[in-house]
Amino acid sequence: MKVRKLTRGEEIPYNLLLLGDETVEAINRYITKSSLFVCEEDGELIAVGALFPIDERVVELKNIAVVPAFQGKGIGSLLLEHVQEEMKLAGYEEMLVGTPDVAIKQLTFYRKSGFKNDHIRKNFFLDNYPQPIIEDGIQLKDMQVMKKRLS
Numbered sequence: 452m453k454v455r456k457l458t459r460g461e462e463i464p465y466n467l468l469l470l471g472d473e474t475v476e477a478i479n480r481y482i483t484k485s486s487l488f489v490c491e492e493d494g495e496l497i498a499v500g501a502l503f504p505i506d507e508r509v510v511e512l513k514n515i516a517v518v519p520a521f522q523g524k525g526i527g528s529l530l531l532e533h534v535q536e537e538m539k540l541a542g543y544e545e546m547l548v549g550t551p552d553v554a555i556k557q558l559t560f561y562r563k564s565g566f567k568n569d570h571i572r573k574n575f576f577l578d579n580y581p582q583p584i585i586e587d588g589i590q591l592k593d594m595q596v597m598k599k600r601l602s
């Protein structure tokens with residue numbers, strides 16, 4: 452398996468990004484200013500990560516997604532470790548990530564990777580998506596923002 456940065460001019464892998472975000476419109480709000488990293492297996496894209504610069508010291512992981520057939524095999528962790536190292540080398544000191552405050556699986560994943568709760572973005576999913584988002588039978592409302600020092 453290979454992890455690499457997507458180069459400008461390469462097609463944006465919306466099919467993968469939509470595994471981690473609900474709509475193309477939401478993705479388009481951050482994608483043009485983001486750095487994209489992908490995992491490939493036998494030439495097939497199996498995971499993606501999108502990193503959006505907040506300022507010269509803080510970067511936000513806007514999206515990380517793994518094709519369902521490859522989930523649970525450590526690929527998301529491998530990709531997350533890779534992008535953290537890349538962002539550290541690029542001079543960033545902190546990484547943020549936001550996830551639904553009720554998404555136990557995602558919260559556990561980020562905590563295992565060293566992220567700590569930072570703040571809540573109230574009504575994020577109500578204010579930023581035209582349709583209600585239901586996950587595990589719960590309507591998403593607030594976003595838990597987590598932070599990790601890179602340096």
